[in-house]
Amino acid sequence: MAAGKQIFISALVLLGALGFLALGYELPGKGRDVPVLVGWIAVGLCVLDVVAQTPTAAGRWIAALLSGSASGEPEDEPRGLSLELKSFFWVLVACAGVIVFGFLWAVPVYVFAYMTLHGRKPVVQSGLTALGATAFLWIAFELLLEYEIYRGLLFSDL
Amino acid sequence: MFDPLIDGLVMILHWKGMTMLALGVLVGLVFGAIPGLGGSTAIALFIPLTFDMKPEEAMALAGGIMGAVSFGGSITAVLLNTPGTAPSAATCFDGYPMAQQGRAGAAIGAAGAASSVGGIIGVLLLVAVIPIAKGVILAFGPPEFFMLAILGLAAIAASTGGMFLRGLIAGALGLVLAFVGYDSVSGGERFMFGIDYFWDGIPLVPTLIGLFAVGEMINLSISGGTVARTRELDMKVSGAWEGVVATFREWAVVVRGSALGAFIGAIPGVGGTVAGFLAYTTAMHSSKDPESFGKGNIVGVIAPEASNNAKDGGALLPTLAFGIPGSAEMAVFLGLLILHGLEPGPLLLIEHEATIMSLIVSLTISCIIATVIGLLFTRWLSLVTMVDVHVLVPVVVAVAFMGSFALHNKVGDVILTAAFGIVGYLMIRFRYPRVTLVIALVLGELAERSFHQAMNMTGGGWSIFFTRGISLGIFVLIVVALMIPALRFVLDRRRRAAAAGGRS
Structure with missing residues (x-):
């Protein structure tokens, strides 16, 4: 660097x-x-x-x-700033999506969008992964742990 | 001595306890197999799931994860030359050549058996030392606890390889974060900037999930590709029994490696990687055939694996007895203890002995179960590392946010997790060790409280830190820890000078 x-x-x-x-x-x-x-x-x-x-x-x-080394600190591998900013953006999108729309809407949309737009994955694989991730969260938290998943600012009164 | 151990066993031998243990083992194997994830990420992600559980069930889950992670890392070390966890790195030296020679099964069998036996020896040593530790703890007062907290930070910063200075800076940042919120000493608020969310301080679990799980996911997302960075997995995995038999034949190597691992594990900051390499080199130097090491000698797999799992028993001692976590994994585990109302420190071993014993029993059983499951599903576990990061990243981020929110039903926790995810990545990127930040965040309150208590004992004089035997002894250790990088530098320069002299 x-x-x-x-x-x-x-x-x-x-x-x-x-x-x-x-x-x-x-x-x-x-x-x-x-x-x-x-x-x-x-x-x-x-x-x-x-x-x-x-x-x-x-x-x-x-x-x-x-x-502790006579040759000083090691050089690290260079990374593109735009790729770093994109990765931050996706985390922030997920965070904002969860807050506004809740987990049940934000998670499938985020996973699908991330995989297709950022990861360039096939639509079917992305769709199945998105549904699978949402189903996992619903089963683990709402069904097994009897925990009401956050519905988001928009849908919290529904 | 054995009554609390039996109580702990009874707690675990319940269907819920055993289910959590099995789940923990599975999670530990998978997270251990995937480079970059490891035990700290696994425990951080699963802490929220334990919220409604009894402490002993949570201990079973954590014990399962901790006992299985290192073996999961060893499987990929042998098959793919890619250690899933840093402590498994030494296993690659002989494990991978064995796999290339068609003896992958024997290497994994040896790794599994050595892990199990090493884990059990480590736990037995812990159980033996706990009664002594209880006596020692009672001799500790505020000055000693203050010094111990500083020692924990210094030792961990010193162990971060070439990142010593930035390790200390990250430690200072962790302390700064620990000051946020209501201050019981002055009765006022500090560094809250009018945000009520920070009244109780920076919550530990969302911070951990952000720094370790989300931070690591951002890092993977930028790296791209598959986690293991190889597509090579066409070798047969059979003959595991040969490895198991070899482990018991080489019992002296196992015992020596385990003792080394448990001892090194108990020193904050030194950790499993050093234990693994030290056990490996010790086995090599004491071998009648040192030239065969690095070319597929099964002893080169057995020694680091035994030390790898034994270190967990040792590492639990400072964590449980003094509340000083020696590694990132132990710092995250400390978060789990706190969540369940088990305040680490002097009274933990006395007031919650049965719960702690349930953790110890879980750790022991998980070492054995992990080996059995690992041997049965070796190939599948290796395939886990072939998952494309762009599939893994969004799923883990979603689970991380869900877990973070579920703890206290606070949207602020999700925002904090995202923020610390970015901070975590930046720390990886600019080589500020995250572990010192976390440990400082955990130790900050203990350090400040002990400092004020000690000052009150003398009416404001610093002499108390240097006039009590144990406190002075710990101060000497702090100085030694801070000198380690400079000593390493001098030795490195001498070695280079000698090598240059030899060449000319």
């Missing part, structure tokens, strides 16, 4: 740690003791991580020392 991207990620986490530390100081009384302690430790670790990602002698030394 490009060093720039790694530095960006480390810096982002450092920003998060600084934000947490600032919020920690706003807590009243004893409730802030441990969060502030953890916040300072996190900031220290994140600074080390940012330095470790830089292509400097100090960065290489810290990376090697803290990874």
